[in-house]
Amino acid sequence: xxxxxxxxxxxxxxxxxxAVNLAHLAAADGLRTVLWDLDPQGAASFMFRxxxxxxxxxxxxxxxxxxxxxxVKGTDxxxxxxxxxxxxxxxxxxxxxxxxAAKPARQILSLLAPLATEYDAAFLDCPPGxxxxxxxxxxxxxxxxxxxxxxxxxxxxxxQLTEFIAEFNSRRPDVxxxxxxxxxxxxxxxxxxxxxxxxxxxxAHTVIPALSVIxxxxxxxxxxxxxxxxxSAARAYRSLWAELRSHGE
Amino acid sequence: xxxxxxxxxxxxxxxxxxxxxxxxxxxxxxxxxxxPERTGAPGTPHQRRTWFDTFDWRLYRAGLLLEYVPARxxxxxxxxxxxxxxxxxxxxxxxxxxxxxxxxxADIPDGPLASRVSSVIFPRxxxxxxxxxxxxxxxRLLNAxxxxxxxxxxxxxxxxxxxxxxxxxxxAITGIRGYPGQARRAARIVAQAPGIQPASDTVLADAxxxxxxxxxxxxxxxxxxxxEAMPATEAIAVILLRLLDTIEVxxxxxxxxxxxxxxxxxxxxxxxxxxxxxxxGDALIAATAVTxxxxxxxxxxxxxxxxxxxxxxxxxxxxxxxxxxxxxxAAARPEDLEPFRSFLQRRRLRASRALARGLRSPRFGALTAxxxxxxxxxxxxxxIGPRGGIPDRSGTTRELAADRTSRAFxxxxxxxxxxxxxxxxxxxxxxxxxxxxxxYALEFFAPLHDPAAYGxxxxxxxxxxxxLGQFQDSEVQIAEIRALAEAMLxxxxxxxxxxxxMGEITSGxxxxxxxxxxxxxxxxxxxxxxxxxxxxxxxLRGGTT
Numbered sequence: 001x002x003x004x005x006x007x008x009x010x011x012x013x014x015x016x017x018x019a020v021n022l023a024h025l026a027a028a029d030g031l032r033t034v035l036w037d038l039d040p041q042g043a044a045s046f047m048f049r050x051x052x053x054x055x056x057x058x059x060x061x062x063x064x065x066x067x068x069x070x071x072v073k074g075t076d077x078x079x080x081x082x083x084x085x086x087x088x089x090x091x092x093x094x095x096x097x098x099x100x101a102a103k104p105a106r107q108i109l110s111l112l113a114p115l116a117t118e119y120d121a122a123f124l125d126c127p128p129g130x131x132x133x134x135x136x137x138x139x140x141x142x143x144x145x146x147x148x149x150x151x152x153x154x155x156x157x158x159x160q161l162t163e164f165i166a167e168f169n170s171r172r173p174d175v176x177x178x179x180x181x182x183x184x185x186x187x188x189x190x191x192x193x194x195x196x197x198x199x200x201x202x203x204a205h206t207v208i209p210a211l212s213v214i215x216x217x218x219x220x221x222x223x224x225x226x227x228x229x230x231x232s233a234a235r236a237y238r239s240l241w242a243e244l245r246s247h248g249e
Numbered sequence: 250x251x252x253x254x255x256x257x258x259x260x261x262x263x264x265x266x267x268x269x270x271x272x273x274x275x276x277x278x279x280x281x282x283x284x285p286e287r288t289g290a291p292g293t294p295h296q297r298r299t300w301f302d303t304f305d306w307r308l309y310r311a312g313l314l315l316e317y318v319p320a321r322x323x324x325x326x327x328x329x330x331x332x333x334x335x336x337x338x339x340x341x342x343x344x345x346x347x348x349x350x351x352x353x354x355a356d357i358p359d360g361p362l363a364s365r366v367s368s369v370i371f372p373r374x375x376x377x378x379x380x381x382x383x384x385x386x387x388x389r390l391l392n393a394x395x396x397x398x399x400x401x402x403x404x405x406x407x408x409x410x411x412x413x414x415x416x417x418x419x420x421a422i423t424g425i426r427g428y429p430g431q432a433r434r435a436a437r438i439v440a441q442a443p444g445i446q447p448a449s450d451t452v453l454a455d456a457x458x459x460x461x462x463x464x465x466x467x468x469x470x471x472x473x474x475x476x477e478a479m480p481a482t483e484a485i486a487v488i489l490l491r492l493l494d495t496i497e498v499x500x501x502x503x504x505x506x507x508x509x510x511x512x513x514x515x516x517x518x519x520x521x522x523x524x525x526x527x528x529x530g531d532a533l534i535a536a537t538a539v540t541x542x543x544x545x546x547x548x549x550x551x552x553x554x555x556x557x558x559x560x561x562x563x564x565x566x567x568x569x570x571x572x573x574x575x576x577x578x579a580a581a582r583p584e585d586l587e588p589f590r591s592f593l594q595r596r597r598l599r600a601s602r603a604l605a606r607g608l609r610s611p612r613f614g615a616l617t618a619x620x621x622x623x624x625x626x627x628x629x630x631x632x633i634g635p636r637g638g639i640p641d642r643s644g645t646t647r648e649l650a651a652d653r654t655s656r657a658f659x660x661x662x663x664x665x666x667x668x669x670x671x672x673x674x675x676x677x678x679x680x681x682x683x684x685x686x687x688x689y690a691l692e693f694f695a696p697l698h699d700p701a702a703y704g705x706x707x708x709x710x711x712x713x714x715x716x717l718g719q720f721q722d723s724e725v726q727i728a729e730i731r732a733l734a735e736a737m738l739x740x741x742x743x744x745x746x747x748x749x750x751m752g753e754i755t756s757g758x759x760x761x762x763x764x765x766x767x768x769x770x771x772x773x774x775x776x777x778x779x780x781x782x783x784x785x786x787x788x789l790r791g792g793t794t
Binding site: 048049050051071072073074076081221 | 389394395396397425426427428
């Protein structure tokens, strides 16, 4: 099972829309896929019309009273399952900290381990911020997908994150960042996106444009690749998925 | 995988089916929002599937269904348990799979499906059983959030035969992971809809029923419908008619050379017929219009038929056991035996052509036609009663069964008891024949016996027969391999290494023969010793020990 995490310290950069669309594309490619909505806001769960509730909450999962497998819900799409968000995930940091695990930063990885035979791909949709949860996610992931909005500050947080990962003693995930919510009409957006390919490695060539059809996902409650499969947004996500699949090969 | 699957079928009159399905949708619509599924998967909306099995239903009897489903490129073989046809045990894409001709196991590409199927059916071929085509429409059942919580699939199949009979629509509720309660609720609603019943039979069974057949409707067992109080002559006719049916139903498979077991079953039925004539023929002569001359003529004709089939079967046995022979080689290499295999195959081809000519001959046609006419006359006279319902002179079936079976048993006990370690081989070969006669006598009248007592007696007898069979067959095989070696030499088709390897094989067979001989006393005592005699007596009295 290959684990992908969509993550950024900043919020509102397109993590959830990316996780939802890429997970759908992975499933449509025939990969048995599961998406874990780790964000207590439950946006990914909402888009798949699944109630953001896990029996026993985050506590039962972290303490091993309920297996992750029990929490899985089938989506409306073949090969694609969801582990819903739960409002108790807002205290996930606390729960991870309180547990008596030998390696507190690797608890999410061990929770995912039993799913490895059942799924080919797992997507983790993380809440923003730097926390023990995000550290857990970075340790669990094979590839961390970082959506960037084309601003100087956003690029700076990418540097911070890359340095943070570089300090890992053990296995480090691959980092693939990509521009999200890009408006080519804005000069700054054009400049930053054009320059970054020259300056940094590990940036996807695909750019996800700022489009209202992506915003409509929360109205349609469906991946854009489903309700507008021929839109330029869906094309962009398909291209990003193709880059992601070939990444690291 | 979808959990909580529940299957239903519409019932009653064909004209009511569509209304019954509409009523189900109406009922479900009161609890769920219903949305037709966009069926993107190829083959889903217009399904065509063909079941394959051996002529004697080996897969079905092993609890397996093998389905071929065509796809855009090639198609797929699907293996499922009989009890749960939606569960996939194995699947295998196949490039060119014919729907009208038999397939030997070798036609299935290597993989889990091929190994599972071949272990069950070998050496039989797969034959198309029936083809069903139909449409499947899927409706998604949504909760208040618009989330799919279950699916209803409605399949409307029809048999792909000349008159294309429609089969009752099948409804299935499939659950979505994490929503088991909703699937159960939907299944309850479907179950309560008028005219809808839980599906107890497979689509295959429905399709066969439309043509007056049922799964598993062929077996080479005697299975004659005899009853205790039936006039004995009628029972004899019923048994012999059943054997004649088995002979006739296998002829086509033998002529087309579909697999070796058509000939095997045909031969067994011929042998049983000859044994029945020997064991029971006098009762026919005494109590019916059949004369001794007529019966002698039929006896001679069935001997001709048996002899006609022998050369091909003997070569079949060599070829079927070839793999084991090769595996048992210690000194010789497997390829050393290849000239022997080619020689056997060429001979078999010649023999099977001669056999096919015999089965197409007027003599064979006349034999089966006249035999059937004779037996029908005996049966119908028996069931009416030759003299206005008064039981005929041959007595009842129970009396006949007890008399002939005990006579056959006494012969086995007497001949076997006289065998000592120094007895000539022929005495064991003769005993084998007597055992076969006894076995057939037991099988002819099997419905009259207590099943448990019958099972024990036949089990012991079978083990004795296996021992005697191993002993005699080994001797025959050694003689045949020697004769074949001579023939290969004469035809200049025998490299020295091949002859050496054949020699090695004969020594292996000789060792098995010696082992069988050493086992004989124990097997015979188990069957015909004091306990065995008590068991047989109890069986024939109609009880158990």
